[in-house]
Amino acid sequence: MKRIAVLTSGGDAPAMNAAVRSVARSAIFRDIEVVGVRRGYEGLLEGDLIPLTKSSVGGIIHRGGTILRTARSERFRRPEGINEALQQLKRFDIDGLVVVGGDGSFRGAWELVQRGFAVVGVPATIDNDIAGTDMTIGFDTALNTVLEAVKKIRDTASSHDRLFIIEVMGREAGFLALEVAVASGAEYVLVPERPVDLPRLCDKLHYARKRGKTHSLIVLAEGVMAAHELAGQLLDTGGYDSRITVLGHIQRGGSPSAFDAVLASRMGAAALTGLVEGQTGVMAAYRRGGMELVPLSLAWEQKKELNTELLDLVEKLSI
């Protein structure tokens, strides 16, 4: 391989920059040229490519967001778009591509793989919703960001004896919600992987109040319903008045945690090694503390299971 490209796609995630740096420096270490594609598949379609050098990826490991920028590209979803992207890769003499992104980005990557182009993925999303890897880049940082917010909400909730609903991101998955519920000592967590039992939730709130609990936190994964809907249902079903906080995009920003910066550095290097050694259609995965290359297709063929032990723990520890 003489020249490879790297792009970031889908929602940005903390430590995407650390991954880009790792891919670029690992390539340069092997005397392979590297270019960065700006704005994901959209930039690829437009031929928006920039050379990456040892120094141009310097000073970025600690920065949030992605210096390459990112996008969700509608054009790339269509066969004409994918063929146009292949033409661009050819035009710029690219021999292989590293895609840093989430499950959607990997589906897109698979379209290129099926047409004979070499692609290796680096799983990066705050949702942690990719099967095959225990962790995705950005999840740990987002978890800590959310935890900081929840701790602050607890201060005001306890001062005012209030019930709070905190809506966190995660799309159709409850990983972020569940882990933050455990870490913050929240009383309740609602995740898309479990059906909502509103009467039971109201019962629990009732008995908690009877036991003298004056404030409560409900962590709500966005994939269940919107916080204002839950607030309405709690009022209608149990007469409970609540305050809501929707944390929103603050969850995606910020400097990566040490864990994420290390994970991204390892994954970027593993992806580059895989690509150089002729691997394609795989992603760098973190499994039981080690790096492995696993099929990209796991991202959409398998559903990543939520740790039910953690669900039980929230229940047990919030007595």
Ligand SMILES: Nc1ncnc2c1ncn2[C@@H]1O[C@H](COP(=O)(O)OP(=O)(O)OP(=O)(O)O)[C@@H](O)[C@H]1O
């Ligand atoms: N089935 C598909 N075929 C071709 N391209 C796809 C497909 N699914 C997604 N993509 C491309 O990947 C881009 C990113 O996908 P998506 O918006 O789902 O984000 P993601 O990579 O899953 O990241 P995150 O969920 O963390 O935001 C899409 O905008 C689209 O360009």
Ligand SMILES: O=P(O)(O)OC[C@H]1O[C@](O)(CO)[C@@H](O)[C@@H]1O
């Ligand atoms: O930034 P956008 O396009 O509104 O996307 C928000 C979505 O992206 C994520 O932040 C990452 O996938 C989800 O948790 C959230 O639902």
Ligand SMILES: [Mg+2]
């Ligand atoms: Mg996704």
